[in-house]
Amino acid sequence: MIAYLEGTLLTRSNDRIILLAGHVGYEVHVPYFVMETLSACSLGDPVSLHIYCHQTERQPKPVLIGFNLEAEREFFQHFITVEAIGPLKAAKAMSLPVREIARAIEEKNIGTLKRLSGIGERTAQKIIATLRGKMGKFALIRENEPLSAPPCDFVDTVMTVLVEQLGHRPNEARQMVDAALKRNKAIANPEDLFEEVYRGENLNG
Numbered sequence: 001m002i003a004y005l006e007g008t009l010l011t012r013s014n015d016r017i018i019l020l021a022g023h024v025g026y027e028v029h030v031p032y033f034v035m036e037t038l039s040a041c042s043l044g045d046p047v048s049l050h051i052y053c054h055q056t057e058r059q060p061k062p063v064l065i066g067f068n069l070e071a072e073r074e075f076f077q078h079f080i081t082v083e084a085i086g087p088l089k090a091a092k093a094m095s096l097p098v099r100e101i102a103r104a105i106e107e108k109n110i111g112t113l114k115r116l117s118g119i120g121e122r123t124a125q126k127i128i129a130t131l132r133g134k135m136g137k138f139a140l141i142r143e144n145e146p147l148s149a150p151p152c153d154f155v156d157t158v159m160t161v162l163v164e165q166l167g168h169r170p171n172e173a174r175q176m177v178d179a180a181l182k183r184n185k186a187i188a189n190p191e192d193l194f195e196e197v198y199r200g201e202n203l204n205g
Contacts, residue, residue, distance in 0.1 A: 001053050002026075002051050002053045002062070002064060003050070003051055003053070004048070004049070004050055004051055005019050005021050005026055005028070005048065005049050005051055005064075005066070006021060006046070006047075006048040006049075007019045007020045007021030007022070007026075007046070007047065007048075008020045008021075008044055008045065008046055008047065009038070009041055009042070009043055009044065009045050009046075009047045010025055010043065011043070012035075012038070012043070014035075015029060015030060015032075015035070015091075015092070016028060016029045016030055017030055017035075017038070017047070017066070019047055019049065019066075026064060027064065028049060028051065028064045028065065028066040029063065029064065029065045029066070029088070029091050030049075030065070030066050030091075031065070031067070031091050031092075031094035031095070032094065032095040032117075033094060033095065033096060033097045033098070034049075034066060034067055034068055034072075037068055049066035049067060049068065050066070050067045050068070050069065050070050050072070050073045051064050051065065051066055051067075051073070052064070052065045052066075052067070052073050052076055052077065052087065053065075054087040054088075063087060063088065065087060065091050068191075069141065069191060069195070070195055070198075071098070071137070071138060071141055071195075072098050072138075072141065074138075075098045075101075075102065075135075075138045075141075076090060076091075076094070078131055078134060078135075079093075079094070079101075079127075079131070081130060081131075082123075082126055082127050082130045082131065083126055083130070084123065084126070085123070085127075089118060092117050092118060093116040093117050093118050093119050094116065095115070095116055095117045096112070096115065096116060097141070097143065098138050098141050099138065099139055099140070099141040099142070099143065100112065101113070101116070101138075102135035102136075102137075102138035102139040102141075103135070103139045105127060105128055105131050105132050105135045106132060106133075106135045106136065106139060108128050108132065110124045110125065110128070113127055113128070140165070142190075142191060154188075154189055154190040154193060155177060155181075155193065157190045158177055158190050158193045158194060158197070159173050159174065159177060161190075161194075162176065162177070162197070176197050176200065176201070177193065177197065179197075179200055180193055180196035180197045180199075180200055181193070181196075183196060183199075183200060184196050
């Protein structure tokens with residue numbers, strides 16, 4: 001099952017791209033908020049996406065849906081557990097960044113959820129009933145922004161979040177960060193460092 005793709009941007013349309021990876025062109029459906037982050041990319045630029053792959057007996061042709069972050073894909077897997085929201089409808093509905101959708105669910109903000117493409121009041125109520133209480137993690141995802149150069153001092157940024165927002169002791173946070181940087185020396189931004197820390201905690205757990 002395809003879970004991650006890294007390659008070059010071959011073509012782009014309103015709701016999907018073709019990503020050339022290993023001499024194979026993969027058609028990947030991309031939610032609107034993800035497409036916005038790709039707006040600064042030109043054809044031929046490198047792109048990497050976390051992939052949700054949908055394939056069933058009734059849908060034998062694989063459908064690939066791409067996200068910038070592993071946490072966004074995880075949110076999507078929660079989102080499609082809501083009654084009557086399948087993968088393609090969910091991808092189309094996610095016209096706002098995940099952090100905004102997650103906060104709207106936790107705050108029972110039906111107005112914001114109704115701004116999602118194809119979501120009416122009844123479906124918004126189902127979303128809240130199904131997912132409220134599970135969205136705190138996703139409400140912490142960084143604000144949606146075009147892909148750009150990594151910020152400076154990203155290690156200090158991650159340390160601050162681990163200690164001040166997530167409750168870890170400073171020495172514990174330092175150990176988590178050092179271990180993550182040792183496992184993956186290519187980390188160059190806070191998002192990748194958070195993901196590597198998270199991956200390491202899963203391995204240790």
